[in-house]
Amino acid sequence: MRWGLIGASRIASSYVIDAIRAQADCDILSVLSSNASRGASFAADHGIVDSYTDLDALLTDPSVDAVYISTTNDKHHAQAMAAIAAGKHVLCEKPLAMTLAEANEMVRSAEEKGVVFATNHHLRNAGSHLAIQDLIANGRIGKVLSARVFHAVNLPEHLRGWRINDAAAGGGVIPDITVHDADTIRFHLSEDPVDVIAKSGSSGLGEGVEDSVMSVWSMPSGAMVQTHESFTHGYAGTGIEFHGTKGSIFARNVMTQEPVGEIRLVDAQGEAAISYEKHNLYHRAFGLFVQAVAGRGRPSADGVDGVKSLAVALAVREAAKSGNATRVDYGGF
DSSP states (O other): OEEEEESOOHHIIIIIHHHHHTSTTOEEEEEEOSSHHHHHHHHHHTTOSEEESOHHHHHTOTTOOEEEEOSOGGGHHHHHHHHHHTTOEEEEOSSOOSSHHHHHHHHHHHHHHTOOEEEOOOGGGSHHHHHHHHHHHTTTTOSEEEEEEEEEOBOOGGGOTHHHHOGGGTOSHIIIIIHHHHHHHHHHHSSOOOEEEEEEEOSSSOSSSOSEEEEEEEOTTSOEEEEEEESBOSSOOOEEEEEESSEEEEEESOSSSSSOOEEEEEETTEEEEEOOOOOOHHHHHHHHHHHHHTTSSOOSSBHHHHHHHHHHHHHHHHHHHHSSOEEOOOTTO
């Protein structure tokens, strides 16, 4: 499979190029950047033959089978729609789009075109989260009563920019982190939040966008989920907890792109450390995508997963603005 990168991004250079090249018979032919010199430099640094500033030029190359999109959030919809129309398989960064209608259109169009469309929700590929899902699915903590996600971090200087000051580009902690937590909760509980309440604000970085948010979600099973996301917490650590009728799961420092963190199971027999496979998250995600293109299985997070995580994030933002409980609209999915 031959790839084009839409966006000369840090995530592409830090994780995705390696993940693509780790797959059998996969390589990267081209990269798109809005800045010609940046694109050329990016291509040279990473051994990519072609760099473009024109999306159509990249997409008209018949050698390109698939694209990875990692531009700012406001560009995802138009770029994905163009790639789908050109018959390319698409793996798009989260959130899929700025609106639910746009995200729905992307997924429906990919289905009609017959191309694989996926969302890069990396956390569900982590060995830690696969182990947590296994514990829950096998009834180790009984019926889940509640969950807690703490994903308040210090956003590194090099990642700030539009994330902290450009609402039009999709900035703010809700589309950046809450959307990941929505997917992670859906992955573990195999159900979708019904409604949410939330409070957001700026605690030191946000310039016209929220940099911190707390929310509570109601699940169809009756479970309640509490989440906290922020760009301004340098020492809080991250984690996720699930509490059930037979036990509790405590996972620390697992809300990350790296295969790290610890998991503890506490039940009537006492407390036990849970081991898990510490593989590369992105290698797994791109491996499953390549297999899906070959007709074997599905991506780790498909387009519908991307729509639903976006729907939860949009409901959290609306609830924070209105001060009222907000029902999550999944747009028919």
